[in-house]
Amino acid sequence: VEMASVRVELNTITYGAAVSACGKGGQWDQALSLLVEMASAHVEMNTITYSSAVSACAKGGQWDQALRLLVEMASAHVE
Numbered sequence: 001v002e003m004a005s006v007r008v009e010l011n012t013i014t015y016g017a018a019v020s021a022c023g024k025g026g027q028w029d030q031a032l033s034l035l036v037e038m039a040s041a042h043v044e045m046n047t048i049t050y051s052s053a054v055s056a057c058a059k060g061g062q063w064d065q066a067l068r069l070l071v072e073m074a075s076a077h078v079e
Helices: 012-024 028-040 047-059 063-075
Strands: none
Touching (some): 012 028, 012 047, 047 063
C-alpha cells in the first residue's frame, strides 16, 4: 500500500511509524520499499527512520541490507 493512497500527511514521522510497523511485522522488504518511497517523495530520513529499517532487516536476517543502510546513513550525515 502506498502511503499517498491513505490520506495521511506524508512526513518523516508517518513514514518512520510505517517502517517501524513493517519491522515488527517481519516485512523487511516493505520497510526498504518505504525508504525508496520516502526518497522519491523528498521526505527527510532521520536516525529513527534508518534505525527502524536496520532493525527490520536484522530481524529478517538481511544483514547485508542492514549494513548497506548503516553505510548510507553515514554518507548522508544522519546523526
